[in-house]
Amino acid sequence: MDTQNLQIFVEVMKRGSFAAVARELDVVPSTVSRAITSLEEELGVRLLQRTTRKVKPTEAGQVYYQRIEPLIEELNQARSITRDLGDEVTGTLRLTTSVTFGNSVIVPLLPEFMAKYPKLDVYCDLTDAVVDIVDDGFDLAVRLGHLNDSGLIATRLTDMRYVITASPSYLAQYGRPEQPEDIQHHQCLVFPHTGLGTDWLFRDNNGEIKSITPNSRLQLTNALALKECARAGMGLVMCSEWTVTRELYEGSLVRVFQDYDTAMASFDSAAWLVYPSRQYLPLKVRVFIDFMKEKFVNCTLSECLIRGQKTMQAYSQADVETPALAEDH
Amino acid sequence: MDTQNLQIFVEVMKRGSFAAVARELDVVPSTVSRAITSLEEELGVRLLQRTTRKVKPTEAGQVYYQRIEPLIEELNQARSITRDLGDEVTGTLRLTTSVTFGNSVIVPLLPEFMAKYPKLDVYCDLTDAVVDIVDDGFDLAVRLGHLNDSGLIATRLTDMRYVITASPSYLAQYGRPEQPEDIQHHQCLVFPHTGLGTDWLFRDNNGEIKSITPNSRLQLTNALALKECARAGMGLVMCSEWTVTRELYEGSLVRVFQDYDTAMASFDSAAWLVYPSRQYLPLKVRVFIDFMKEKFVNCTLSECLIRGQKTMQAYSQADVETPALAEDH
DNA sequence: TTGGATTATTGCGTATAATGCATGAATGGA
DNA sequence: TCCATTCATGCATTATACGCAATAATCCAA
Secondary structure, three states: OEHHHHHHHHHHHHHOOHHHHHHHHOOOHHHHHHHHHHHHHHHOOOOEEEOOOOEEEOHHHHHHHHHHHHHHHHHHHHHHHHHHOOOOOOEEEEEEEOHHHHHHHHHHHHHHHHHHOOOEEEEEEEOOOOOOOOOOOOOEEEEEEOOOOOOOEEEEEEEOOEEEEEOHHHHHHHOOOOOHHHHHOOOEEEOOEOOOEOOEEEEOOOOOEEEEOOOEEEEOOOHHHHHHHHHOOOOEEEEEHHHHHHHHHHOOOEEEOOOOEEEEOOOOOEEEEEEOOOOOOOHHHHHHHHHHHHHHOOOOHHHHHHHHHHHHHHHOOOOOOOOOOOOOO | OEHHHHHHHHHHHHHOOHHHHHHHHOOOHHHHHHHHHHHHHHHOOOOEEEOOOOEEEOHHHHHHHHHHHHHHHHHHHHHHHHHHOOOOOOEEEEEEEOHHHHHHHHHHHHHHHHHHOOOEEEEEEEOOOOOOOOOOOOOEEEEEEOOOOOOOEEEEEEEOOEEEEEOHHHHHHHOOOOOHHHHHOOOEEEOOEOOOEOOEEEEOOOOOEEEEOOOEEEEOOOHHHHHHHHHOOOOEEEEEHHHHHHHHHHOOOEEEOOOOEEEEOOOOOEEEEEEOOOOOOOHHHHHHHHHHHHHHOOOOHHHHHHHHHHHHHHHOOOOOOOOOOOOOO
C-alpha cells in the first residue's frame, strides 16, 4: 500500500477529476488513473465510478475515503512533528534571491547560518529572473518590493525604503529638484520592473500621493549599475536606501526629495521570504526563516547590512567576492 | 512515503532487530536496513541508533512510533472494511485440496460457487502432497483428518467417519473378521499417512480404544485406488465413509466391524477449511468459507457428496472429468 | 582473551515498477 | 453535430527496489 496512491485518492475524492488532480500534482492523468486502479485492485473494490468525463465515488469509495483522509492527515502530521524533533538539520536548502540583494544581504549571513547548522548545505541561486519556486525546486525565495497574490506564503523580513539620490556634480550642474514634477525635467536613471511601469511615487507629509513618470534615457536592470551611473553624474536615481548607505555616508551621492516618502510601484515594499504554500514546512526552511527574522528584528536593512558585512569578515576564509561595504565603520 | 517502510519500522520497533524482522517478512536484512534508512532520510531524523548487533530507538523514533503504529493499524482496518464492502468478489481464489476429496466433494461444488461469484477465478491445486499455504501462496486449503497445531486457522466443515469394508467375494473366501485383532490375520489395504503410522483405531460401545497394526502387503496413497483394490477382492480397506457410499449402496463393498467406531490416527477427524492466521481475511476467502459451511450445514458428507454431483451435472458444460458418482440416485 | 557466529551496512547488478507519451474511445457542451 | 476534454491503456524508457556478496563490528561462549 503506497501512501502516494492514498494521497492521490484523497485528492480525487476532493476534486472529482483525475485531470484536475494531475495538474495539481504536476503529473500526467494516466498516473492518477493508474494510482486509483492500483488501489482498487489492492482493495478488490471499485472506489470510483467513472465515465470518460466524470468521476463519482462509489459507496465503498465514500467509506474508504472517510476512514483514510484523517489518517493521511495524521501521517503527515506525524511526519512533520518527527522532522522537527530531528537532532540534525540536514539536507540542502535551496534558495533564490536577486543578485544585488543576495550579494549584499543574504550571502554575508550565510557563514553564520551554516556554522549554526553544520550539516545543512545551501544552494543559493542569485538571479534577477523571476523564479518559480515550486517548478524549479526551491525551498524558498527572497523577494523584494510588493508581493503579488501568488498563492505563496510570505514572511516579511524588513521594510524597504526607496530614496532618490544624485551626485553632487550632477546637482551643481543641473540644479536641485524641488518638486516631484521636476523629475520630468531631469535626467533619471530607471530600473524597469516588468509589468509594473516605471512611475516614481511621492507621498508628502499630508499623505497626498503623486505618481509621476520620470524623464529617462537610461534604463538598467541592475541596481548597483544604476548606482554607479548616478555616482558618475548621469542623473537622479531611485533605489533602496540600503543600496546607497555607504555613498550617502561618503557624500558621493546626495539625497534629494527628503521631504517625501518615495517608492516605485508601491509604498508597501519590503524584503520577504517566500515559500510554497505547503502545510508542513521542512525543518531546514523553518530554521532559515527563524534565523533571518532574528537578524532583522528591530533592525533596519542598512544596519543589518553592515552587521552582515562584519560577520562575513569574521567567517570568511574562501575567496568569496564581497560587496563594497567591507571596511569597518 | 511508503507504508511498507512504515510497517517495517513498526516491526523493528517491536522486535528490536533488523534480522528478526527480515526473517518474519521473508526478506533479506538489507531490505529492512534500506527501508529504515529511507524513512530516516525522508524525515530528516535518525529513528534508530544501531550498532552492528543492536538496534535502539532514538527519542524521535519513539515519538514517531507512538504516532505511526495506531495509524498503520487503522489503515489496515480501513482496507479490510472497504474490501468487505466490495460489490464484487474478484480476483483469484487459490485453494488446495487432496486429490480424492477434491475431485469428489470440492470440485463438484465449484460450478455453483463460481456462478454465484462470476468475477472470481479459482485456482484449485489437487494434490496429496503437504502444502504450505503461506509459502506456496494459497488462500486456503481443505484438510482432512486431525489437524496439527500449525498456527493456521481452521473452520470445521463436517465430521469424517471412517469405515472398514471388503468385497463380498473376499469375505466369502477368507471369512468375516469379528474382533479388531483379526485384522492382523487378514489382508489389509493401507493408506500411509506420513508421520502418523498406520494403526487402525477401534472404539467399542464402552469407549475402550484399541490401536492395532493391520497386516498389510499393499499400501496406496490414493483412497480411490484403495477402494478399487478392495472391490477387486484384495482385502479389507479403511477409508472415509463418503468414499464408499455408492459401493455400500450397490453391495460391491460390505461393511465390517459395525459394532465399532473406527478411525486412522484420530477419532477427531473432520474435513477442515484451513487458512493463514491473518487478521483481515480477503473477501473471496470469506465468501468461499461461508458458501462451504452453508453446503455442509446439517448434512453428512455423503449427502453433500450426492448433492454436489447433481449440481455438477446441472452446471457442467465443459469436458470436466467427473468422479464416479455422476448418475442421479 | 580470543575466535566464531551473527548483525547491520553498502556496492553492484538485475528485474520490476513507475511514469510519460501517444493513441483511442467516450462524453458533454457549445 | 462537432470539438474539446476526460479517462483508459499499450509501449518504451527510466528509476527504483531487492537480493547477492563482501565487509566491518559486536557480542557471547569457550
